Amino acid sequence: MSTRVLYLYLLSVLVCLTVTISPVAVGLEITGVSIPQELENGTKESIVLDCEYNYANEDKNIVVKWFLNDDPEPIYQWITELNLRQPSYRLQGRINMSYTVTPSTNLTRYRALNILRPTTDLSGKYTCNVASLAGEDSEERQMTIYAPPRSFEFNFTKTNQESANFTCGVEEMFPLPQVSLLLHNPNLKDAQSIPVHSNTIFSKGTYSVVIYKELMDKELPSGGPSEIECVVFIPDTEFRRKKVLHYYPEHLTGCGVHTFRWRIISIIIVTLLVVLTLPTLMFIS
Template identity: 35%
Template sequence: MVMYDFAVRDEAVGSVSITSATQPASLYTVYFNKPDQIDRFIGPSASSQRSFINPVSDNGNSRLDESINTGSRELEVVSIEGPSVVVNGSASQLVLDCVYHLTEFDKASLVVKWYFNRQPYPVYQWIPHNKPQDFGLLKGRVNLDYVVSEDEYSKHRALAILTPTTELSGEYTCWISSFENEDYKRKDVIVYAPASEVSLSYHKPGADRVVVSCRAGRVFPAPDIAIYRSSPAADRRSVLEGARVDSRHFSELGYFNISIELEAFDFELDAETMFECVLTIPDTEYRVQEKILYLPGLAAVTAPVIQLNLHKIEEA
């Protein structure tokens, strides 16, 4: 049994009990003896409050055919629109648009907040008819004049981050609320820094073996690196196992340096072996590769440095 109080314009007139064994809890038909006095119906929580108009007569009583929401979500975040991957410093602003649906009952008390990495305090807040505010990590880094819609209850719902950089990689939460309801959605955003250089080389510590090295610098977030070998004659490509990877995070500078080194004996290799170094950043389309040809007996060789224009950018 669910107890509801209902109010009238002059005085409180009592309460009504609603029970249903067969109908969903979100839909009831309510009867009142004096509908002309009813101002609004107030359920056990603010999410059940509704206004009633034009009651209909039924067997001498007045019936209000109104769906009373006791649990369904009417205020809803539909989606967060915007890129999932951005290159460090490449965009003048990154816009994350919180697309939501709201009812007339939500408008008077609507609040839009954005959170970063599930921290307890918002980095952005907007209440309709007020100027947006930025806080914490995004203080001074949000375009507070950005308007995504001409609708008064949607115009500043989007988070417009000015010149996004790597420290702003993370999870963004759009949280909307009213006296009636609340909802949220989350979106991961990667702001990555391409490697400033990638170099591939080999040297021979002995006449019968070779050490292949690949290095990349100033990349973010933590990349993956691997060395492959292929044979032009056999037309095959395989990853070389047993390589030693060294990844170092310079947190104060906001980037990683990474290297991989592999030793192989000449008898394990083909007469012509192509070594290939591949650098990638997880969850992006960023990929850099460099190749170097190894012929047993040749002196040490260093491949040319790969420049930034060889990376690929994912547009979400």
């Protein structure tokens, strides 16, 4: 083996050994973001939004920022070197400034948000951004704080002997709910979605929605009552409510109407007979 070849061989071995035994530099990296996915408005005294990260040994200063939705201004930031914490006006008086993560170090102590009595205005997409001289990383999560309906009504009125108008409405919900009508046909496996008209009002941070549809009796399944369902749900949550009406068109049309009329007439006749015969009975007695 020539001297040159031996030199190159020993050099390559030395490089391999150096890479193997040298510590690997670890840059700044977010390892987990913990945020409640959904919660009902007014049901929690406080919640924690946490952002865990690893940092390099040489890091002496880390800046943690939290953003809400697409607002370029952070709702909270912590500069570790200055021990400076700055909640935005949206969180003034609404976070626990004494909260610290456990376990913690000087570079992780105040990374989390402990929000007090969370309400619907704090619902949205949260982004955690962590930066240092060694690097920068960001992660985002969605949190939905929903408000169930203050009222939920579903009813129908006969427009004539051959049709009825079905109306379903919810008041003061957040975020915007999905409201729909379903017809359960005993001859079909799945319920049929009914096209509807709708009106939506947004006021004081909540939504009120009314949907309505006029259905002809002849369009409904025969052979029994029709089961019509109003369903309300909030996207990206498990919130779901429903109400069911059993509609009997034959009770209000055809022989059903005549039967009803005859019942009224019968009551009137009996009442008149009692009134007319009462004096006679009293005289006989």
